[in-house]
Amino acid sequence: MDTHNDIRMAQEKIQQEIAGYRMVVGAKQLRKTLLAGQAKKVYLAQDADPAITEPIARMCLEMRVPFTWACSMKDLGRACKIDVGAAAAAATE
Numbered sequence: 001m002d003t004h005n006d007i008r009m010a011q012e013k014i015q016q017e018i019a020g021y022r023m024v025v026g027a028k029q030l031r032k033t034l035l036a037g038q039a040k041k042v043y044l045a046q047d048a049d050p051a052i053t054e055p056i057a058r059m060c061l062e063m064r065v066p067f068t069w070a071c072s073m074k075d076l077g078r079a080c081k082i083d084v085g086a087a088a089a090a091a092t093e
Helices: 003-018 027-035 050-063 073-079
Strands: 022-025 039-045 067-070 088-092
Touching: 003 039, 003 073, 003 088, 022 027, 027 039, 027 050, 027 088, 039 050, 039 073, 050 067, 050 088, 067 073, 073 088
Parallel strands: 039 067
Antiparallel strands: 022 088, 039 088
């Protein structure tokens, strides 16, 4: 199995899913977006600090917002078209 190819495929899948949506990046802004009921889907980086991602995952479950785990902060950042890694991001209208 080619891990590099798997990562690229995962990143491309996220890019396809978020096409056409406005993205909110960062834990603080994402929490505000969830509380406002504006998040359509949330993406969390597997290698991010669990102190950041776990509370967001719980909020998603409580608010019934779908979420998925991205391979890494670096990949999630790239998928969101930013130059740094991202622990969390949300697709909004």
